[in-house]
Amino acid sequence: MSTTSTNHYSSIIIGAGQAGLATSYWLSKQNIDHLILEKSDCIAPNWRSQRWDSFCLVTPNWQCQLPGMPYSGNDPDGFMVKDDVIAYLENYYRYTRAPVFFNSPVNRLEKNGGRYFIETPTRQFIADHVVIACGSYHLPNILPAATAMPDHIEHIHSSNYKNSEQLPAGEIMVVGTGQSGCQIAEDLHLKDRKVHLCVGTAPRVNRRYRGKDVVNWLDAMNYYETTIDKHPEGDNAPNATNHYVTGRDGGRDINLRIFAEQGMQLYGRLKRCDAAVLQFHNDLATNLNYADAVAKRIRDSIERHIQENSIEAPADDNIDSDFLPYHCEQLDLNQSKITAVVWATGFSSDYSWLKLPVFKDNGQPIQSRGISPEPGLYFVGLNWMNTWGSGRFYHVGRDAEHICNAIAASLQQYKTG
Template identity: 45%
Template structure:
């Protein structure tokens, strides 16, 4: 497999975020030679694609990267952006990975004789195995209708948003109500900006219920241990939008209905732009999506109620959320100029971009097909994707377990390669050659 004219590595890890460094941690423990290529700087996304008031939506105790659990004095709090970066920088120092920053991987391709060709911005090499740890959120999604909005309207993706002062005076249209959209809408609202929110199908959940953080209850109930194959939606859960909630100011619910009472204007999902280029169109489903989000909210709480009853636990009384506001009508159009909208924030997510990976491991939508990160191509793995194995796979809470599993498979395949390249009964060092 080796090309004597090219540098060779036992394992190439693509991506220097928490997933890639978690793999490096495990490979070092096994004594497996490897290199980690990072296109930018380690933990690039956490440094550059989070707004000023960003904080975790899961409690700090869930930060459990391998060999680096949260050790602060506020396990049930929510680290802010700078604290998260400090935690991750300490993890980087702890791992001390063979990391090459500023190296963009341009091609990974299986070789006919086994192993892989890896082409990067610093040249070519070969690898016995490759772990893709670059995540699944690469290309900011902005719809084509954005091209037709008036030139004077400032447009940003959520990855570019930092704070309210970044935007010109006037109303702000936030498109999307997932975790980023709901929290950015709240950030603008608390800053005194007039916000129009195009509400999508994202569900919501309570921050605290019956005396505890909902995350604590769900952890006790085993939800975070549930593998994707046992989830009612099976692999379909990977396409789900995350529940909106916040850890801001110690944590609280995000209730879009209450925002409406306080002056935020809610519409259904944005569906189009009239030919005049100035009139937006929205789906007449605002009441429906708000009601569905509340059903999810109450359904999660009801599952906690059942758990408390089954375990005969002492807890404050149960409750059911009742809507504090209902839309008087379904508004389907909005004039940008008439409403005074000067900014649009696109909070509708990211698309994967694995064009550099030339291997038959993708479905029709460009998502990798795998079983717990293991692909059909021997020696090619993924890590750090949402629901790779459990809910925590794309978060600080579950990546350590995923990394340990992938490293185990790397080690097993490496041992197999060793056995198949050594003559029977030969008294030699069993190092991969």
């Protein structure tokens, strides 16, 4: 590793998003010297570059609980829009006075003689402990079918979508119905663009039930305190698709059946593209029914909580739909008016720079609440590291504190020898 300068720190954090800043907060509380390496030239670059113009959180503002600076505004039950999220993180950066070294992407991380060696384009760093806080959404996924589509079709990943105006005139296909796919489909729909939506297996949830946001009910039921070892899907919990809903315009349901009634064309999952003809799985009804069943299961659990605790709550005013849209198993793009496809098909991880045997066969880190099998190496900010809120503003600070306590214990053990 030939570099221009070498610096040694007790701990180095990789990534200056909410996970990295929360970790820095707790390390500072314990007077542990550290540095954050951030690949970009600003705080939380993904919030700036990988969110569309109308983006807002789907969780209420009161769940923004970064350590030392929980939400203190006058709209706890509202939903921060993109610029407010960025401002919250910028304010948190100033509040924590986190030592961030910008424009420092990590090219290589390896271990030698009990210490970690970190290479950036301009410097080499040495650390006794390293915290990986750069998430797991690194490389956009686009399905192989894209390469077989006609040349006149424009392709864009959801991370690059900003608004309907950036897309060519004509009809738009959105592939994927996780939170991003559904919200982008709604954004286009509200702009009177004809939307073709490939519906996957994501569940949905009602925004409100019996007078409260469903998130408030679930919090009162201690759902968000459930740890991964108690999760029904166990170790697969981090791979589970989030329920689609929106915080837009004060928050509301996203119901794909109602979109279909209003003119949106729904399909099953995209199977392949042959000679410009798209083939779809025959699972549209199954996927819509599954989403409805999950929403009902959540409502039923809240209803039991209300009855068991004799809680006074107004009658439910949610409007559901049993509309079953026409199922089409194939579509010739050359005979359609579709001009662009938005690929809301998620991301894959890229830890190729991390030269240590700490990954499962699927490429995901091996860790237990952020503690890896490699002494001194930690992860924070991943989905379901401990609870549902591990990768979110709600509980990321808890996991960061847990990791920092482990670092402090390691340092104390070293001192006492």
